[in-house]
Amino acid sequence: MGKVKFESEVDRSFTEEILSEPGGEAILKCIQCGTCSSTCPLSHFMDYTPRQIIYMVREGFKKEVLSSRTLWICASCFSCVVQCPSGIKIADVMHIIKRKAMAEGVYPKDEFLPKLYKSFYESVKASGRINETNVVRKASLGKALGMLGLGLKLRGKGRLSLAEESVKDVSQVRKLIEEAEKA
Amino acid sequence: MKYAYYPGCTLRASYPHVDMSLKSVFRVLGVELVEIDDWNCCGSTAVENISEAVSLALSARNICLAAKISDTMLTPCTECLLQQRRVLYIMEQYPKVREKVLKVLEKVGLEWKPVKVVHPLEIVVNDIGLDKVKEKVKRDLSGIKVVPYYGCLITRPYGSEHPLYPTSMDELFSALKAEVIDYPLKTKCCGATLTATGDERGLSLVYQLLKDAKRRGGNVIVVPCTVCQFNLEVFQDKISTMYGENVSIPVLYFTQLLGLALGLSESELGIDKLLVPFSISAR
Numbered sequence: 465m466g467k468v469k470f471e472s473e474v475d476r477s478f479t480e481e482i483l484s485e486p487g488g489e490a491i492l493k494c495i496q497c498g499t500c501s502s503t504c505p506l507s508h509f510m511d512y513t514p515r516q517i518i519y520m521v522r523e524g525f526k527k528e529v530l531s532s533r534t535l536w537i538c539a540s541c542f543s544c545v546v547q548c549p550s551g552i553k554i555a556d557v558m559h560i561i562k563r564k565a566m567a568e569g570v571y572p573k574d575e576f577l578p579k580l581y582k583s584f585y586e587s588v589k590a591s592g593r594i595n596e597t598n599v600v601r602k603a604s605l606g607k608a609l610g611m612l613g614l615g616l617k618l619r620g621k622g623r624l625s626l627a628e629e630s631v632k633d634v635s636q637v638r639k640l641i642e643e644a645e646k647a
Numbered sequence: 648m649k650y651a652y653y654p655g656c657t658l659r660a661s662y663p664h665v666d667m668s669l670k671s672v673f674r675v676l677g678v679e680l681v682e683i684d685d686w687n688c689c690g691s692t693a694v695e696n697i698s699e700a701v702s703l704a705l706s707a708r709n710i711c712l713a714a715k716i717s718d719t720m721l722t723p724c725t726e727c728l729l730q731q732r733r734v735l736y737i738m739e740q741y742p743k744v745r746e747k748v749l750k751v752l753e754k755v756g757l758e759w760k761p762v763k764v765v766h767p768l769e770i771v772v773n774d775i776g777l778d779k780v781k782e783k784v785k786r787d788l789s790g791i792k793v794v795p796y797y798g799c800l801i802t803r804p805y806g807s808e809h810p811l812y813p814t815s816m817d818e819l820f821s822a823l824k825a826e827v828i829d830y831p832l833k834t835k836c837c838g839a840t841l842t843a844t845g846d847e848r849g850l851s852l853v854y855q856l857l858k859d860a861k862r863r864g865g866n867v868i869v870v871p872c873t874v875c876q877f878n879l880e881v882f883q884d885k886i887s888t889m890y891g892e893n894v895s896i897p898v899l900y901f902t903q904l905l906g907l908a909l910g911l912s913e914s915e916l917g918i919d920k921l922l923v924p925f926s927i928s929a930r
Contacts, residue, residue, distance in 0.1 A: 486699075486741050505836045509848050537848060540692055541836035542803035546810040553804070562696040576844050584693035588705070592687040594656045600843055611845065614881060618661075621920045625660040632685045636755050637708070643751045644704035 474524035481564075482521050487556025494518045500544035500554045510534040514544055514554050521557065530565045534558075536575040579603040589641055592631030597624055648774060650721040651713035651762065652680040653731075656688050658724055662873050664917025668902040669723055669767055671915045675783060675906075676775055681716045683709065689730040692840070703744070704751045706734040707759065711752065714760035723767050725800035725872040731764040732805040766801055768871045768901060772815045773807075777822045785910025788825035791927070793904070794865035794896075795820065796856065797833050798875040810834070816869060816901060823908045828863045832856055837878040845885065853878050854886045857894035867925055868898045876900050880922055897925035 482488040494515075501513035511533045512520065520529050535558060544554040565571045571578045583603040587594040597615070618624040631637050658666050673680055686709050695702040710731060713720040722728040738745045738761065752759055771780060795816035802810045811834050817827045837856060841849030856879060860868050870876050880898040887894050899921070906916040907927045913919055918926075 486737055486744060505852055506838075506841075506848065537841070539836050539839040539841055539849075541799040541839070543799070543811070543834075543836070545804045555804075559692075559695055559699075563699065566697050577840065580840065580843065581693040581696050584691065585697050585701075588688045588690060588694060594688050595660050596657050597660065604843075614885075617922060618881065621922065622663055623661055623920055627660065629656070629659065631687050637687050637705075640704050640708055640751060640755045641701050643754045644700040644748075645698060647700045647704075647747045647751055 469523075469525070475526040476524045478526035478529075479522055479524050482557065482560055485560045487553040488560050490550060490552045491518055491522055491557060493550040494522065494552055495550055497549060499547050499549060500552075503543040503547050504538075505541060505543070506537050506539060509537050514538070514558075517561070518552065518554065518557065521561070527570075529561055530568060530570045531572065533572055533575065535562045535565055536571065536577045576604065589638065591628065592634055592637035593629045595626065595628050597626055598628065648677070648770075649679040649681060649717050650719050650765075650770070651716035652682045653686055653709060653713065653720055653722045653727060654682065655686075655722065655724040655727040657873060661877070662724075662900075664903065664920040665723060665873055665876065665900045666917075668900060668906050668911075668916040671911050672902045672906045672909060673767075673770075675909045675911065676771070676780065678770065678775070680721060683712050683716060683720070686712060689724075689727040691726050691730065695730070695733075699744075700747060700751070702730065703734045703737060703748050706730045707738075707748050707752055708755075708757060710734065710762055710764075711757045711760060714762050717762070719763045719765055721767060721770065722764055723873065725766065725798065726874065728764060728766055729800045729805070735761055735764065736805060766871060768801065768815055768819075769807065771905070772819060777818060780819070780905075781822055784823060784908050786908060786927070788820065788823045788904070788908050788927070791825045792828055792864055792866045793820045793825040794828045794830050794860040794863065794868045795833060796830065796860070796868050796870050796875060796879070798870060798872040799834060799836050799839075801871050802834060816871065819901070819905070820869065823905070825904075828860075828865050830860065830863065830865075832859050837875045839874055839878075842878050842882060845882075847889075849878070850882055850886055850889065853882055854890055854894065857883065857886065857896060858890075858892070861894060861896055865896060867904065868896055869901045869904050870898060871901050873900070883923060895923060897921060897923045899925060 838849030
């Protein structure tokens with residue numbers, strides 16, 4: 465876990481922010497049993513386990529939490545959520561933290577998912593719908609070339625359309641998104 | 648029975664076999680699907696991880712539009728299903744957030760009207776019922792060893808079954824006389840979008856699932872989730888090379904195998920669109 469910190473070095477307002485969001489309210493009930501980390505199918509790839517993340521959020525280790533790779537390894541399978549004996553929605557806490565890391569731009573730059581999320585978001589905002597393949601292509605900037613062979617196979621089976629669809633009432637969906645962004 | 652059908656973006660572009668098998672099976676079972684007019688993207692985890700309010704507003708709009716057709720909405724993609732069930736849950740549990748979402752909806756002229764959101768597997772097992780399904784069987788599945796893999800989101804966190812050991816697909820395929828394999832990994836994650844980069848994080852999870860399905864003697868894996876269908880099927884060659892072990896096994900969306908038992912043709916069910924071929928007559 466991160467180095468020992470003096471009280472003056474931790475950010476207690478970070479803890480308060482997480483507590484105030486839907487899904488974040490139960491983190492103070494954590495008993496550090498580690499059920500989340502043991503049921504997590506991906507914890508062995510993480511820099512901090514889910515149990516450590518909850519502890520660090522609680523203690524105000526904002527910088528370490530927001531820049532952790534763990535956020536981009538969690539696949540949101542919700543195994544931790546349904547098994548936590550204290551009723552903490554760990555996966556939802558991850559989502560709250562991810563939103564903050566995205567907003568502050570402090571995620572590891574070699575992680576793919578933040579780029580994918582941005583590309584996805586822009587596409588929804590533009591037309592109200594997405595084309596998965598195009599979203600991935602835009603996010604990976606040519607790195608998806610390694611998947612070209614697979615892409616061609618899928619295309620041969622009619623399973624990889626590049627057609628962009630749009631909702632009919634684009635202005636309504638754009639307004640909906642803009643109003644929600646302000647809300 | 649009439650349902651407001653929400654296909655979602657990926658079903659159109661990447662999962663025509665899921666879309667067509669679903670429609671074919673429900674036609675035979677007498678279920679009417681009316682596609683929601685002008686539905687939008689659910690936003691998925693991508694939007695949820697950027698803006699909670701936008702994510703909730705997007706699914707709230709779809710639910711408002713569904714309510715014009717039916718009090719029940721049908722969603723085959725489990726990620727879309729999660730987003731819709733999440734907005735229903737949040738609107739009920741968090742009055743302050745509810746107020747925010749209601750205001751956004753009002754600004755675009757929509758009125759919030761919650762509907763029930765169901766997955767096709769739940770319709771088959773709960774609304775139609777296995778007795779009725781059995782009456783329609785033209786060709787039972789005896790001799791086929793079926794591995795039921797549920798994945799995460801159909802049961803977690805908002806499903807109606809046990810979150811780690813659901814049994815509805817086991818019961819369905821037993822009723823169709825298949826030999827259903829007991830599969831302890833049935834709700835272990837497939838890695839979801841982590842497989843997109845093709846590295847070990849995502850693919851090691853898929854490897855474990857495929858290896859165990861084969862070790863237990865399965866002929867075919869059936870899934871109720873589109874992402875699972877993709878992850879378990881399309882990376883098999885890559886995984887076989889990575890781990891030096893043949894992990895090849897057909898992976899069908901559950902309505903594809905159910906449809907074969909109902910006497911539908913392979914082309915009506917998109918069986919010909921699979922990368923790993925499956926044939927009922929070869930058994």
